Amino acid sequence: xxxxxxxxxxxxxxxxxxxxxxxxxxxxxxxxxxxxxxxxxxxxxxxxxxxxxxxxxxxxxxxxxxxxxxxxxxxxxxxxxxxxxxxxxxxxxxxxxxxxxxxxxxxxxxxxxxxxxxxxxxxxxxxxxxxxxxxxxxxxxxxxxxxxxxxxxxxxxxxxxxxxxxxxxxxxxxxxxxxxxxxxxxxxxxxxxxxxxxxxxxxxxxxxxxxxxxxxxxxxxxxxxxxxxxxxxxxxxxxxxxxxxxxxxxxxxxxxxxxxxxxxxxxxxxxxxxxxxxxxxxxxxxxxxxxxxxxxxxxxxxxxx
Amino acid sequence: xxxxxxxxxxxxxxxxxxxxxxxxxxxxxxxxxxxxxxxxxxxxxxxxxxxxxxxxxxxxxxxxxxxxxxxxxxxxxxxxxxxxxxxxxxxxxxxxxxxxxxxxxxxxxxxxxxxxxxxxxxxxxxxxxxxxxxxxxxxxxxxxxxxxxxxxxxxxxxxxxxxxxxxxxxxxxxxxxxxxxxxxxxxxxxxxxxxxxxxxxxxxxxxxxxxxxxxxxxxxxxxxxxxxxxxxxxxxxxxxxxxxxxxxxxxxxxxxxxxxxxxxxxxxxxxxxxxxxxxxxxxxxxxxxxxxxxxxxxxxxxxxxxxxxxxxxxxxxxxxxxxxxxxxxxxxxxxxx
Ligand SMILES: Nc1ncnc2c1ncn2[C@@H]1O[C@H](COP(=O)(O)OP(=O)(O)OP(=O)(O)O)[C@@H](O)[C@H]1O
Ligand SMILES: [Mg+2]
Numbered sequence: 065x066x067x068x069x070x071x072x073x074x075x076x077x078x079x080x081x082x083x084x085x086x087x088x089x090x091x092x093x094x095x096x097x098x099x100x101x102x103x104x105x106x107x108x109x110x111x112x113x114x115x116x117x118x119x120x121x122x123x124x125x126x127x128x129x130x131x132x133x134x135x136x137x138x139x140x141x142x143x144x145x146x147x148x149x150x151x152x153x154x155x156x157x158x159x160x161x162x163x164x165x166x167x168x169x170x171x172x173x174x175x176x177x178x179x180x181x182x183x184x185x186x187x188x189x190x191x192x193x194x195x196x197x198x199x200x201x202x203x204x205x206x207x208x209x210x211x212x213x214x215x216x217x218x219x220x221x222x223x224x225x226x227x228x229x230x231x232x233x234x235x236x237x238x239x240x241x242x243x244x245x246x247x248x249x250x251x252x253x254x255x256x257x258x259x260x261x262x263x264x265x266x267x268x269x270x271x272x273x274x275x276x277x278x279x280x281x282x283x284x285x286x287x288x289x290x291x292x293x294x295x296x297x298x299x300x301x302x303x304x305x306x307x308x309x310x311x312x313x314x315x316x317x318x319x320x321x322x323x324x325x326x327x328x329x330x331x332x333x334x335x336x337x338x339x340x341x342x343x344x345x346x347x348x349x350x351x352x353x354x355x356x357x358x359x360x361x362x363x364x365x366x367x368x369x
Numbered sequence: 370x371x372x373x374x375x376x377x378x379x380x381x382x383x384x385x386x387x388x389x390x391x392x393x394x395x396x397x398x399x400x401x402x403x404x405x406x407x408x409x410x411x412x413x414x415x416x417x418x419x420x421x422x423x424x425x426x427x428x429x430x431x432x433x434x435x436x437x438x439x440x441x442x443x444x445x446x447x448x449x450x451x452x453x454x455x456x457x458x459x460x461x462x463x464x465x466x467x468x469x470x471x472x473x474x475x476x477x478x479x480x481x482x483x484x485x486x487x488x489x490x491x492x493x494x495x496x497x498x499x500x501x502x503x504x505x506x507x508x509x510x511x512x513x514x515x516x517x518x519x520x521x522x523x524x525x526x527x528x529x530x531x532x533x534x535x536x537x538x539x540x541x542x543x544x545x546x547x548x549x550x551x552x553x554x555x556x557x558x559x560x561x562x563x564x565x566x567x568x569x570x571x572x573x574x575x576x577x578x579x580x581x582x583x584x585x586x587x588x589x590x591x592x593x594x595x596x597x598x599x600x601x602x603x604x605x606x607x608x609x610x611x612x613x614x615x616x617x618x619x620x621x622x623x624x625x626x627x628x629x630x631x632x633x634x635x636x637x638x639x640x641x642x643x644x645x646x647x648x649x650x651x652x653x654x655x656x657x658x659x660x661x662x663x664x665x666x667x668x669x670x671x672x673x674x675x676x677x678x679x680x681x682x683x684x685x686x687x688x689x690x691x692x693x694x695x696x697x698x699x700x701x702x703x704x705x706x
Binding site for chain 1: 413425427454455456457458459463464466468469472473474475476485486489490521523534538
């Protein structure tokens with residue numbers, strides 16, 4: 065188990081380094097960063113000054129190492145647009161997005177896994193059809209459109225839920241549902257397929273031949289095995305949700321990283337964008353790592369690694 | 370009669386298929402006594418597994434099971450509720466399957482799976498169940514039993530897993546064990562070991578054992594009685610001595626001629642084979658199901674339903690129109706060939 069964890073950790077670190085390289089090179093995507101910073105009316109002298117002040121004149125490797133070193137201690141540089149420290153903005157926004165992501169993922173899993181299990185227990189019955197229909201709708205319906213429908217009914221017509229902001233947990237209900245519903249179909253279908261597969265397996269027949277009660281057969285013996293691929297999928301889907309949060313946070317005016325990303329793109333606030341990408345990517349890497357560990361816990365065959 | 374641990378009368382299993390009704394098992398009657406081994410033999414697809422699943426109450430949902438009588442230790446298990454059946458399974462009767470590689474749950478340790486079986490049916494502590502598991506693992510010939518408890522199925526070989534499966538069915542001291550081709554998936558060298566182990570345990574714990582196997586050599590050694598199945602029916606039943614010594618049904622005669630039996634078959638003797646294929650069991654069937662492949666078939670064979678009738682000795686019966694004397698002549702001819 066320990067060897068497996070160490071190997072996975074090594075992979076995670078390698079991925080993180082790759083991501084940091086890509087993120088770092090973002091600054092050169094739009095040409096000479098010093099020229100971009102200086103603006104259109106700047107003289108050659110201004111540009112040279114800026115280049116020296118920001119260290120753009122140093123060899124690129126040194127620049128990367130400096131940048132990464134700073135990032136590692138939580139210094140993401142200065143936002144030219146907001147005229148503040150990037151890190152302080154990021155760390156006030158991060159918890160909001162994480163809350164949204166966690167709530168959305170919980171919603172998705174709590175809806176998708178029981179539905180998938182039910183559908184697998186009664187294949188080709190009404191329950192299965194309903195679950196399938198929900199899945200098809202979920203996949204066909206863009207999350208922003210679903211969000212707008214919810215805003216109309218729950219927010220405006222019935223006035224049950226607040227439409228914008230992030231003041232209380234009620235504010236997170238609709239965004240979480242909109243964001244989470246999007247990943248429900250994939251999770252549900254994988255759960256259903258996994259359960260169908262496992263339920264027809266020999267060890268389930270053994271469990272029944274031992275006289276185990278249906279609940280034990282279903283939850284102890286079947287679900288544990290069926291949920292293994294779902295864990296990996298959920299981690300990947302969470303990554304998509306972080307991307308989706310850009311749209312959802314903008315719609316619901318939630319002050320999270322997603323909205324910040326959207327604004328920063330419009331302002332061409334490169335250090336801010338770099339920091340957001342890096343933070344979200346690292347978060348995703350950590351999550352994948354945890355999912356691997358959880359899988360190894362669930363399936364002893366993986367642990368051998 | 371009271372001694373019968375399992376009593377099956379006129380058991381039928383039908384499976385509805387798009388192409389019609391599959392009569393997979395028809396009119397099966399047999400019984401197993403305490404301390405007795407009944408071997409069921411017959412070629413692939415003749416309904417041996419469905420028979421065992423029908424007794425366990427584990428048939429696929431779409432299968433239709435009927436019987437005049439299905440009794441385990443005097444209790445009606447034909448009309449028992451599903452909840453009562455789950456109390457019986459694993460406690461009064463256990464089943465060992467063909468595929469040891471996949472029959473244990475890969476996610477849990479051997480110990481977990483052994484202990485849970487006992488704790489499901491008996492009010493014992495985890496420690497007591499663990500002691501019983503160690504005791505039984507040693508009984509089935511597993512060394513370092515206590516340390517095996519923390520191992521996972523994937524860490525064991527097929528032979529070891531099947532031994533674990535055997536130990537698992539013994540956890541609650543059942544009256545009856547059904548072993549459905551328990552060694553087919555194993556190395557030839559291990560096959561006989563496992564079958565003999567089963568026979569030994571069956572004697573030691575005084576259980577009834579239904580042994581389904583293709584290994585006629587082992588059947589001859591361990592079975593008290595033998596039921597030969599063909600296309601969903603028992604075509605011959607009797608003590609092992611009767612069935613092997615005086616096979617009366619042409620199918621049994623052909624089957625025994627196909628397979629060398631230690632001590633019976635002479636060296637260098639040409640082994641026979643039964644020409645033709647098993648008939649389709651879909652739709653209405655009448656007459657002898659073996660008629661198409663039988664060298665001795667007569668016009669009557671496919672006309673009426675051929676009933677089960679006693680052979681010359683008590684306890685020996687077969688399903689054929691030939692008289693025991695005619696059969697004996699045929700057998701003599703086969704043996705001479
Ligand atoms: N779930 C099912 N659906 C449809 N047909 C089935 C099903 N299970 C078994 N059958 C059919 O019923 C017949 C008897 O099957 P069974 O598994 O009992 O044979 P068997 O004697 O155990 O054979 P083998 O020696 O290969 O294990 C076969 O023709 C098989 O195709
Ligand atoms: Mg079978």
